[in-house]
Amino acid sequence: MALRIVERTPPDEIDLVAGCLRGDRSAERALYRREYPRVHGLVYRLVGPTRDIDDILQETFIAVFRGLPRFRGEARLQTWIDRIAVRAVFDHCAARRRQPVPVEVVADQRDPVGGLGERAHARDGLRRLYGALATLPLDARIAFALYAIDGRSVAEVASITGTARVTAKLRIWRARRELYRRIADDPVLGDYLMQARVR
Amino acid sequence: MTARRRIPDRIPDRIFVDAPPSDRSRDRVEARVFARLDAIRSAERADRLSADRPGARPWVLAAVVAAAAAVTLVMLVRTDRSPPAVTAPVADRAASRAVASAPPAVGAAMIAPPVAAPDDDRAAPVGKLPAVRSSRDAFQAAQRLEPHDRRGAARAYRAVASGDDAWAALALYSLAELEASSGRRRDALSAVDEYLRRFPRGAGVEDVLWIRVETLRALGRRDDAQRAASSYLRRFPRGTYVRPAARVAAPP
Numbered sequence: 398m399a400l401r402i403v404e405r406t407p408p409d410e411i412d413l414v415a416g417c418l419r420g421d422r423s424a425e426r427a428l429y430r431r432e433y434p435r436v437h438g439l440v441y442r443l444v445g446p447t448r449d450i451d452d453i454l455q456e457t458f459i460a461v462f463r464g465l466p467r468f469r470g471e472a473r474l475q476t477w478i479d480r481i482a483v484r485a486v487f488d489h490c491a492a493r494r495r496q497p498v499p500v501e502v503v504a505d506q507r508d509p510v511g512g513l514g515e516r517a518h519a520r521d522g523l524r525r526l527y528g529a530l531a532t533l534p535l536d537a538r539i540a541f542a543l544y545a546i547d548g549r550s551v552a553e554v555a556s557i558t559g560t561a562r563v564t565a566k567l568r569i570w571r572a573r574r575e576l577y578r579r580i581a582d583d584p585v586l587g588d589y590l591m592q593a594r595v596r
Numbered sequence: 597m598t599a600r601r602r603i604p605d606r607i608p609d610r611i612f613v614d615a616p617p618s619d620r621s622r623d624r625v626e627a628r629v630f631a632r633l634d635a636i637r638s639a640e641r642a643d644r645l646s647a648d649r650p651g652a653r654p655w656v657l658a659a660v661v662a663a664a665a666a667v668t669l670v671m672l673v674r675t676d677r678s679p680p681a682v683t684a685p686v687a688d689r690a691a692s693r694a695v696a697s698a699p700p701a702v703g704a705a706m707i708a709p710p711v712a713a714p715d716d717d718r719a720a721p722v723g724k725l726p727a728v729r730s731s732r733d734a735f736q737a738a739q740r741l742e743p744h745d746r747r748g749a750a751r752a753y754r755a756v757a758s759g760d761d762a763w764a765a766l767a768l769y770s771l772a773e774l775e776a777s778s779g780r781r782r783d784a785l786s787a788v789d790e791y792l793r794r795f796p797r798g799a800g801v802e803d804v805l806w807i808r809v810e811t812l813r814a815l816g817r818r819d820d821a822q823r824a825a826s827s828y829l830r831r832f833p834r835g836t837y838v839r840p841a842a843r844v845a846a847p848p
Binding site: 422425426429430433434437438451454455458459462463489492526545546590 | 605607617621622624625626628629630632633636740743744
């Protein structure tokens, strides 16, 4: 028999959700401000540097506030919101099928990488990575980004994307296999990814 | 022999050019989210109220009954295999009129064409009843158009905006935002002006006023932008865009 782990919702989250359900605007704003940085990070890692992030975040939070009456508290609020964010990314990418906007035109970037040359290299690598990911099937792309870039476990990827673990694993593997093909034709992307091992 | 290059299992953040969200971006999304939520909620309230309004339900009933009568007549005609009868189209038109003249409270439900396409060549051709869509359906259809057909979406928003319910306000707000982001600034300004004229107390007034400031600036009309920013500050002294509005309103 499969065990189902039910994560308990902490009391402060319950209060916050209850406030939102009462239509308390300050509770809604508190929830938004608490979740925004994390959801922004998740969406950024899924779609890369693109101006569409604000649109996706907007859709995500509207869906969150409109869906809160259906939140039963069986999972952590964060997990539930992550699922909505991934759904929003999926819908957005499926509707637009757009290439990510080159990272250079996106404002407000803080760059943790060292010197100018290194930074330029990282940006170029990042652009190529998301360019390569954009050519993958959407489900494989999202599974790979959740696993390899956002650092989730296979179980989490499966839970967030609503699939079985084996399906999630297969999608990650397919994306990785496709990236190997791309590396063969794109040494810059290869160098960029290899840095992850030597650093 | 060269070793095979291996993609790391994880691509850690330290090689990742990460982008922490700026306060500006957070505030911008926050303003949009809550303006849209307010508009959607007030539109839904209006929909519910009009659905509960006395007198609304009999119209829906009348439309459904007329449509059912049309179906029955058409089926009778087809069973008889008689030559094209005038009764079917007349009944059809009557049903159409009933549906078309129903008040907006027909609302959330979409009345589907009740007549199926004929499967017999000899049957009389039967026109489909026009589908009556609620403002909400039309608004959502416009939203779905936005990603791939901005001009089509603008037309659809304009159609919804021609009504006088809360969805019209939301459509005008969305139209202003769409036109501004598409670079059609004069159209954006006219949508903004129409919104402010028709819905001076609407949920999106704050955002619409700010769209006006930004659009005027983009058009190079500095004095107008300055006046619009001052007007925004007077109306929303603690609003979301106070800081940028103060910068625009300040004398050069």
